Amino acid sequence: HLNVLARERLARFRGLKNFKTSPWETAEDRPHEPEDWRRLLQIVDYKGSKNRTLREALVGGVNPGIRVDVHLRGVPSSLRNRRQPLSLFSLLRHEHKHTVVNVNMHLNSSVEEPLKSKEELVVQCGPRRLVVKPVFSAGDNTPNNVHKFDRFLHPGRSAIATWIGPLTWGAVPVLVFKSKQNQDPELLDSADADAEAQIDIDNLELIGKGTVVAPDQSRVVAKRAILTGHPYKIHKRIVTVRYMFFNAEDINWFKALQLWTRRGR
Incomplete structure (x- = not known):
């Protein structure tokens, strides 16, 4: 544009001779990193760390078929009055820590519209149900570990979905849901008022699936x-x-x- 300086508008961009082979200088990205980026868990040897963690989980514990009494603190009153049984899950080592989560996600071909990057989704990853806004990128293997940012994920296609969340060891299957849009104009106001309320499971639509891949904090998603x-x-x-x-x-x-x-x- 005539009134906009290109060097200011494209200050966060850099020139690459080849998108897939040119080296990427990560030092230039530090001013634009999220606040807690340096505090995220970094795993150098993912395969070795996963094997050690799984071996630790098999040592000791309680054998199947044994009755165990579990005492919980600070249980909400809504859970006390429920008649349905509760399920308890234990976490492996480091699974309470946050890292860069990468999921090889496939969007169902039955979905009518493409899925936009950073759109709010609900993912079921093992026992965890998370509300995320993933960023999509190409799933190819490049020598410089730079991958093209995808604005949309089209139906029937696959991409790598990335977000910051808790670590999950192994190739865990993931289910991807999206809240159904309310078509009744009379209920739009009430829907906006309940936007911050707990997600209604009956209002979720299964739109895709995926598999967790190894977290990689050095993976560059570039526009x-x-x-x-x-x-x-x-x-x-x-x-x-x-x-x-x-x-x-x-x-x-x-x-x-x-x-x-x-x-x-």
Whole structure:
């Protein structure tokens, strides 16, 4: 835009010669990191750590078929009056800590509209039911561990869904739900008023499934922006391009980036 400086609008972007092979400097991302990013759990050897944790869980404990009395503190009154039996689950080592959760998610082909990134979803991951806003990215393997950000996940397609949440060891299956939209205009006001209330299970729609993959805090999800211009004059190997930048400062700022045509020349 004429009134917007490109170097300020694209301050969080950087030039890459090749999206899949060029190295990514993580030091430039530190000013834009979440507040608790450095406090998240980082696992160097995921496979070895998982095997050690599973072996620890098999040592000791209570054998199947033995009656056990469990005493709980601070139980809400709503749970005391329920007639349905309660289920108790134990966590493995480090599963109470938060990390970068990656899930190989598949959206059902029966879903009518594509799913937008950062849209609120309800996921059932083992015994846990979480409300998350995942970011979608390509699930390919790249040498530089940089993956293209996907704005939408289309029906019948798969992508890596990423969010910050509690750690889960192993390839645990995941069910993905979405709250059904209320089509009755008379009930919209009441629905907005109850937005912060507990999620109604009967109002959830199963839209996809997935599998937990190894958490990787060094995995880069990058948005791709392409600067375009109109070739005004071509003389041998010199090309004059207009409508790409509108001031000399932006030209000098981005002059180190390579140019190419639609045919890759």
